[in-house]
Amino acid sequence: MPIKILMPALSPTMTEGNLVKWHKKVGDKIKSGDLLAEIETDKATMEVEAVDEGVIGKLVIEEGTQGVAVNSVIAILLEKGEDKSALDDMGLEAPKPSIAEAIKEVKSEPVTIINEGPKTQSTSSSKERIFASPLAKRIASDQNINLHNILGTGPHGRIIKADVLASSGSSTNSHEGPIARIAQEYRLIANNSIRKVIARRLSESKQNIPHSYLSTDCNVDKLLELRHDINHARSADANAVRVSVNDMIIKAVALTLKQVPEANSAWTDEAILQYNNIDISVAVSIDGGLITPIVFNADQKSIFTISKEVKELAAKARAGTLKPHEFQGGGFSISNLGMYGIKQFNAIINPPQSCILAVGANITTPIVKNNKIEIANILCVTLSSDHRSLDGAMSAKFLQTFKEIIENPVRLLLGH
Numbered sequence: 001m002p003i004k005i006l007m008p009a010l011s012p013t014m015t016e017g018n019l020v021k022w023h024k025k026v027g028d029k030i031k032s033g034d035l036l037a038e039i040e041t042d043k044a045t046m047e048v049e050a051v052d053e054g055v056i057g058k059l060v061i062e063e064g065t066q067g068v069a070v071n072s073v074i075a076i077l078l079e080k081g082e083d084k085s086a087l088d089d090m091g092l093e094a095p096k097p098s099i100a101e102a103i104k105e106v107k108s109e110p111v112t113i114i115n116e117g118p119k120t121q122s123t124s125s126s127k128e129r130i131f132a133s134p135l136a137k138r139i140a141s142d143q144n145i146n147l148h149n150i151l152g153t154g155p156h157g158r159i160i161k162a163d164v165l166a167s168s169g170s171s172t173n174s175h176e177g178p179i180a181r182i183a184q185e186y187r188l189i190a191n192n193s194i195r196k197v198i199a200r201r202l203s204e205s206k207q208n209i210p211h212s213y214l215s216t217d218c219n220v221d222k223l224l225e226l227r228h229d230i231n232h233a234r235s236a237d238a239n240a241v242r243v244s245v246n247d248m249i250i251k252a253v254a255l256t257l258k259q260v261p262e263a264n265s266a267w268t269d270e271a272i273l274q275y276n277n278i279d280i281s282v283a284v285s286i287d288g289g290l291i292t293p294i295v296f297n298a299d300q301k302s303i304f305t306i307s308k309e310v311k312e313l314a315a316k317a318r319a320g321t322l323k324p325h326e327f328q329g330g331g332f333s334i335s336n337l338g339m340y341g342i343k344q345f346n347a348i349i350n351p352p353q354s355c356i357l358a359v360g361a362n363i364t365t366p367i368v369k370n371n372k373i374e375i376a377n378i379l380c381v382t383l384s385s386d387h388r389s390l391d392g393a394m395s396a397k398f399l400q401t402f403k404e405i406i407e408n409p410v411r412l413l414l415g416h
Helices: 134-142 161-168 193-208 221-233 245-259 303-319 392-406 410-414
Strands: 003-006 016-022 035-040 045-049 054-059 073-078 211-219 265-267 272-274 280-282 284-286 289-291 332-336 355-369 372-386
Touching: 016 193, 134 161, 193 289, 211 392, 221 245, 221 372, 221 410, 245 280, 245 303, 245 332, 245 355, 245 392, 245 410, 280 303, 284 303, 355 392, 372 392
Parallel strands: 280 332, 332 355
Antiparallel strands: 003 073, 016 035, 035 045, 054 073, 211 372, 265 272, 284 289, 355 372
16 A cells, blocks of 8 residues: 655644655655655754655655645655556645745836936826825926926825926935836745744744843953953964853853752743753854754853854754754753844743843943943843743842853853
């Protein structure tokens, strides 16, 4: 009897996936372990191997099809001695059209140049309705300009004062070149699986989790000095990994969680789950979305090991080669937008976790120290916490402990 090959569930949150590519065609013989297809899940593109032997009798879902439900039939495998006639009684539905067929690419129409100098009288009917502002009509009348020859750049194509002045050559911005407006107002960009899952999970997070936000400023002068000294001392070794501020923040969070384990948790209606291991999810931006690979047991690792792991995980994330266990789970998340110059922001909790730490940019700031004004490097961090499992006082304790560790960075080397 023909064997149905089903769309696999490659992650716990996966309900559908995109069939990116077939590595086999109809008539190909396959055996267990052969590479069948590439499937884009809600987190990454993964390879799917065959578990049975036979001959490909039919590819039910075409290459490039998006939104294929988990456990739906994607192909039929004929066993030894069977031919295509065995497919007649399978009752297969027609393949689901791909998103490329469902959403046609919107192409821009030719543009119209509207700052071309004086216009000749149009042959258009003077009775044709013209959408123009009262001021534009008055200027056109005073200067004997035919509004039929002008393309409006106002809302919904309405002709405005600037359009008439540009047409007559009277614009005060005479140094500007011709103004070109694309007639097609927008284009469609199909959402991939990653973007859809991010949208769903973040919507659920904001709707279902009572977010609480607390911020604190950290003086990172000593941290930057220590980082400089570490990287300088290791500069002679070409294979040495350079330590980043983010690597040191990960270690500082790990040590903080040892002292404030309440933040390393998840809420359920029956009980608060307090994790025994310190596994930190680190947000990494990838094409089309965001993924959070995990540094496992970060409290037990040196900043050098953390630095190496983070760089490897980020590279795999951007290449789409992360394994499920490398991004599923974690007890606490970090999101760092400091490299974009963002001073402070509120991050959305990554469920089912209770907390996420938003890290801003290091800003050179004047501060008062010993009744004197000095310049310091200040880093603002904001803790988003689930108020059901972590109240305000406990969140404040977390930030207080983190601040103490990050401002005394030798503790990152000592591990406590």
